[in-house]
Amino acid sequence: MQTKNNKLYLGGLPAEDLLEEHGSPLYVYEEDKLREQVRKLFQALSYPRVKLLFACKANPNIEVIKVLNSEGMGIDAVSPGEVKLALLAGVNPEEILYTGNNSSEQDFKEAMAHRVLCTIGSLSQIDKYGKLFPNTKIAVRINPDVGAGEHGHLITGGPDSKFGIYYDQVDEIKHRAARHGLKIAGIHSHIGSGILDTATYIKAMNMVTKTAKEFEELEFVDFGGGIGVPYRPDQQEIDIKGFGEDVSTLMRVFARDYGSEIEFRFEPGKYVSSQAGFLLAAVTNIKTNPKHKFVGTDTGFNHLIRPTMYGAYHHILNTTNMEGEKEKVLVAGNICESGDLFTRDEDGPVDREIPRIKEGDVLAVCNAGAYGFAMSSQYIMRPRPAEVMVGGGKSRLIRRRETFEDLIATQKLQKV
DSSP, X not given: OEXXXXXXXXXXXXXXHHHHHHOSSEEXXXXXXXXXXXXXHHHHOOSSSEEEEEETTSOXXXXXXXXHHHTTOEEEESSHHHHXXXXXXXXXXXXXXXXXXXXXXXXXXHHHXXXXXXXXXXXXXXXXXHHHSTXXXXXXXXXXXXOOOSSGXXXXXXXXXXXXXXXXXXXXXXXXXXXXXXXXXXXXXXXXXXXXXXXXXXXXXXXXXXXXXXXXXXXXXXXXXXXXXXXXXXXXXXXXXXXXXXXXXXXXXXXXHHTSOOEEEEOOSHHHHGGGEEEEEEEEEEEEOSXXXXXXXXXXXXXXXXXXXXXXXXXXXXXXXXXXXXXXXEEEOSSSSTXXXXXXXXXXXXXXXXXXXXXXXXXXXXXXXXXXXXXXXXXXXXXXXXXXXXXXXXXXXXEOXXXXXXXXXXXXXXXX
């Protein structure tokens, strides 16, 4: 991302030109940023046996997965569809870990049909899986009694979380696994999302490794994802070098005490892809009332739901006027619901200072590379945007824009 002559450039191309070429609204991903984030994390972790799995629920585009796999990442899949997607992208089955939630028998069967290791997150599901596939390997998801995240909906550890088997049920985990001849190859955990505090992450890791010591002959310990990125201008990047040093020290101590240099895994999603992505949209309307100035766009929460769902902050740029005088506005979408605002928090609308906007300008919603298109919908029969990858002054279409025909493709039309 660069600013030149008061304009925003992505991957060496003017954002306005990208919209003109590919249509509006548009998701844009900077390939160099994707690669940079992966390399930073690998370089920060000095422990010799580290595997990074991309949490592809953050961005399930095949070309994004290909780029990250070429940098050495495997895939953290949470549905059979994501398993198939990773395989289609050329990821080897042994580089994929399927960690479902409330999985059905069919979910397990589909993962095992592709020889993908499954993570089990409840005692009853150990029995379900064991009856289907006795004498095989599994990983077990532990709830470490620690949870953290940028929003309550994103906390996936602790007593209020539905995820994992509570850490104090190790004996029962072993008993049920033994009943079916299952070898526990790995311990898995995940405490939340958007964590910028290294101390919280280390606290959870300590709890997970303490539990891991109660299992014999583990092949890996997986700490999940959760490493955050700054969304607000006043937030600081996580000290990834310091994080890597602290984490690597913890892993070395565990390996020494455990008596084996086992593999450690992390499953970053947001950290890798969020900052690489932007949602571009055209300004279609501007109006005022006694309280606010509204800037209307040709996109909405059907394309990026995080502000409406979580009250999440996404920085917004006027790509047409990057350095102009700022004014307070509310940026709104084109969905017929009052919550369809990109400038809001959990309590409602929040004015945002943005360089002066006029109709026809192009806005960029930042940090849209994770949980953007992935959580989009076809609400009110509006098609989802195209996606493009940019880099080196070139763009390539990696997902075409949907059409009306796509919206009704699965409906059975009856003759009247």
